[in-house]
Amino acid sequence: MVAYFVTGTDTGVGKTRVSAALLRALHQAGHARVVGMKPVAAGCDWVTTEDAQGVAHGQWLNEDVAALRAAGTLAVPPVFDNPYALPEPLSPHLAARRAGEAIDLDHIEASFHALRQHADAVVVEGAGGFIVPLSEPDPLTGEGQWATSADLAMRLQLPIVLVVGMRLGCLNHALLTQEAIAARGLKLAGWVANHIDPDMAEQDANVDTLQRRLHAPMLARLAWAPQATSAELAELAASLRLPGRA
Ligand SMILES: Nc1ncnc2c1ncn2[C@@H]1O[C@H](COP(=O)(O)OP(=O)(O)OP(=O)(O)O)[C@@H](O)[C@H]1O
Numbered sequence: 343m344v345a346y347f348v349t350g351t352d353t354g355v356g357k358t359r360v361s362a363a364l365l366r367a368l369h370q371a372g373h374a375r376v377v378g379m380k381p382v383a384a385g386c387d388w389v390t391t392e393d394a395q396g397v398a399h400g401q402w403l404n405e406d407v408a409a410l411r412a413a414g415t416l417a418v419p420p421v422f423d424n425p426y427a428l429p430e431p432l433s434p435h436l437a438a439r440r441a442g443e444a445i446d447l448d449h450i451e452a453s454f455h456a457l458r459q460h461a462d463a464v465v466v467e468g469a470g471g472f473i474v475p476l477s478e479p480d481p482l483t484g485e486g487q488w489a490t491s492a493d494l495a496m497r498l499q500l501p502i503v504l505v506v507g508m509r510l511g512c513l514n515h516a517l518l519t520q521e522a523i524a525a526r527g528l529k530l531a532g533w534v535a536n537h538i539d540p541d542m543a544e545q546d547a548n549v550d551t552l553q554r555r556l557h558a559p560m561l562a563r564l565a566w567a568p569q570a571t572s573a574e575l576a577e578l579a580a581s582l583r584l585p586g587r588a
């Protein structure tokens with residue numbers, strides 16, 4: 343059983359695309375039952391489907407969760423691969439507040455352990471960047487504690503894959519994230535350079551700087567490609583060096 347926690351230098355840097363490619367690469371490497379997990383998804387659509395009896399069922403569905411499900415080979419109930427589906431596209435703690443929910447790391451941890459019982463490989467996609475808040479003390483009573491995505495990574499004790507969204511400012515974000523991972527005693531298993539800005543200056547020199555400053559292997563370098571077709575995803579999966587392998 344292998345599992346990774348995918349984080350990024352920010353929101354919108356390509357974590358989902360890389361997580362989907364990682365799932366495919368793990369499957370190609372011989373892991374039969376691969377499954378993605380998005381513990382907290384903020385930004386969902388209400389989707390209604392009909393069952394065999396023609397009865398309509400509605401649920402909140404998030405794009406990332408759908409992409410991870412499409413890349414995985416194991417179908418599981420939403421409580422396991424997406425325990426929190428929050429309607430509003432906000433920081434998770436604010437989306438939870440708007441939904442009148444509290445994000446509970448114990449619940450996520452239990453879902454993850456249930457998943458790993460049934461899977462050969464699990465890829466957990468974090469929300470936003472590494473220290474994004476997931477839950478907050480009650481604003482009125484002060485009861486409860488802050489919990490962040492980093493706290494979740496600590497709970498799960500997984501090696502981390504960092505997706506660096508290649509744009510101006512990413513060196514600072516990548517190096518801060520590396521420090522935050524190391525400060526928690528977690529392992530940065532590898533990183534991916536994802537070219538999300540076609541106009542970024544000095545792209546090679548920036549990647550070279552990251553290679554010299556990040557203490558983990560670069561697993562892939564993704565060119566700018568606005569449409570993630572299935573063929574592109576397959577190509578990315580084939581080019582991805584699996585963390586921990588030469
Ligand atoms: N290499 C790339 N070239 C061009 N566009 C890209 C590339 N990688 C990702 N994108 C686009 O950038 C956007 C954000 O990507 P993605 O959803 O994978 O980011 P994310 O880090 O998972 O975001 P979130 O924090 O919302 O989970 C998407 O529209 C995606 O298609």
Ligand SMILES: [Mg+2]
Pocket residue numbers: 357358359406467
């Ligand atoms: Mg995502």
